[in-house]
Amino acid sequence: MDHFQYRGGHLFAEDVPLTDIAEQVGTPVYVYSTATLERHVNVFRDAFEGLDALICYAVKANSNQAVLKTLARAGTGADVVSLGELRRALAAGIPADKIVFAGVGKTPEEMAAGLDAGILQFNVESAPELEMLNTVAGQRSRTAPVSLRVNPDVDAKTHAKISTGRSENKFGISWTQVSGLYDRIRDLPHLEAVGVDVHIGSQLTALDPLKAAFTKVVSLVRSLRQNGHVIRHIDLGGGLGIPYEPGSAPPPLPSDYGRMVRETLGGLDCRIILEPGRLIAGNAGILLTKLLYDKHGDERRFYIVDAAMNDLSRPAMYEAYHDIVPVNDPSGTERIPVDIVGPVCESGDTFTRARPMPVVRPGELLAIKSAGAYGAVMSGTYNSRPLVPEVLVNGTDFHVIRPRQTLDDLLALDRTPDWLAD
Template sequence: MDHFHYKNSELSCEDVAVSDIVASVGTPVYIYSTATIVRHYRVFADAFKGLDALVCFAVKANSNQAVLATLAREGAGADVVSEGELLRALKAGIPADKIVFSGVGKTPREMALGLKAGIKQFNIESEAELEALNTVAGEMGLVAPVSVRVNPDVDAKTHAKISTGKSENKFGIPWNRAHSIYARIKALPHVNGKGIDVHIGSQLTELEPFKLAFTKVVELVKELRAKGHDITHIDLGGGLGIPYELGKEAPPSPDAYGKMAREVLAGIDCSLIFEPGRLIVGNAGILVSEMVYEKTSGNKGFYIIDAAMNDLIRPAMYDAYHDIIPVSLAETQDKVSVDFVGPICESSDVFAKDRLTAPLKAGDLIAIKSAGAYGAVMSGTYNTRPLIAEVMVNGSDYAVVRKRQSLEELLSLDSVPDWLTD
């Protein structure tokens, strides 16, 4: 459920008409619904009510500080993968002791920042990283809290580019190396390893891969405890999918996911960490764009809009489906089949192919749905297109939470060397 709906044939986000936002802010523009973010967070958190569980929002899904501050007020922690995401989470009010630092390439500088801030844990992804963290912590006179990300070699049955739990993926410690790395942790003076971390992929639409991975982790906890390791917590990652195309995919509900996790983890006596991202914000955001031109080539029709792949790259990168709806409902029930395309000079700048839609004309507005996750955070400035605005709605109020970048601001990032200024 989300809070985007039609009122008198006009699309609204909560109690604000989308066309009113566009009149003030322009297009393209991302629009986020506070009520949807809060509802999705609470539904997920409630699935683990009564357990010692911490929900750490995956900041990589949407790092806007308004989104992070909204979740901080709900009691969420954060899963970060860079120095920048760590600083964003802290600035947004998420306590350091609710932040976990993931990612395969943490630098010594990032490790030091995390240690100085006092984060909850580092999710270690290689033996080399473990040794580096021990060195950095030693230089600071500290002991780093660590959880080892193990790779369970489980097929997540998701898109190949967002699968992270198979042996050929770059993430985590190989399963057959887990015992040796925990033995190494025990021998190192400046790391304290009491946790296990697992994350097998994103946009999973079945529970079975989760169940297989969680079951393997439970067995590993028992084995490590039998060898004298004090394992007290498990980080089970994120990855639960959302419905992008209604009627064609029906991911499990958070309640079903929670029930499965409770059953698999029963009696293990560990505190739990979860790292949902897409599930919280994916359907809480839309990308609004204006129709620029209609074009016909042979029997093919194109609607050219002012948003482009640099604004939302998921369709080009993952062949991802996003529902596209008109901001103003037409009186006619007629449908046409067209490709929705952007102005970027690339054949891959396509949002939808052969999509049935109400007829549109230049100046009409459309909303690309399910754009709250991996939308704005993955945007760029290809073709010298400035970053677009982001807006957050809260009831009948709205605010620009990232201003539209001007061309002047974008060009000012470049500099010309002295030898070219004569």
């Protein structure tokens, strides 16, 4: 459920008409709903009631400070994968002891920042990273809390570009190397093994791959404990999908996921760390765009909008489906097959092909739904198109939480060498 609903013939974000936001802020613009963010946190938390569970929101899904502060007030921690995300999480008020630092390529500077902040744990993904973390921790006379991210070689049955749990993926440590690396942690003076981490991919639409991975982790934890390792945390990552396409088979409910986790891992007496990102932010945001032209080709009809692949890259990158609806209620109107495309100079700048859509006139607004995760954070300035603004709605109020980048802002990022000076 989200809080983008039609009222009186117009689409609202909570109690704010999207037409008001378009008039005051312009288009394209990302719009997020506070009530939806909070609801998704609460639903996910309720699914794990009775377990010692910590929700560490995956900052990569949507890292705007206002979004992070909203989630911090709802009690979440953070899963970060860069120094920038760590800084964002701390600045938003997320306690360091609720922050997990993941990622395959942590630099010494990032490791030092995590140690200085006092984060909950580092999810380590290779033997060389383990050695570097020990060196950095020793230089600071600290002990780094470590969980090894294991690669269980389980097919997540998701898009190849967001699958992370197969042996050919760059993520995690091979199952055959895990026990030896935990023994290596015991030998290194500035590391402490505190847990096991696993994450097999994103936008999972079935629980079976997750259960298969978690079952392997249970066996691993028991084996590690028999070898004298104190394993207190099991980090299950994120990955549970959201419903993008109306009428398609829905992903598992958080309650079903929680039940499976309880049945699979409930007897291990471990703290469970969960890293939802898309599940929290995805359906809490839309990309609001305006129809520029209704172009009739020989064989196809094109709705050309002012948003483009540089603003929302998921359709071009992943062939991802996003529901797209008119802001004016289309109930009872004729539907025609159209390609919805942007103005960027690429054929891949296409949001959908031959999709039945209501007749929309130039100047009217469309809402690209489920754009709250991996939308603004993945945007760029291709074709010298400035970054679009972000807006957060809270009841009857809305606030621009990132202003539209101006062309002057964009050009000012460039530096001209002396030999080209006039």
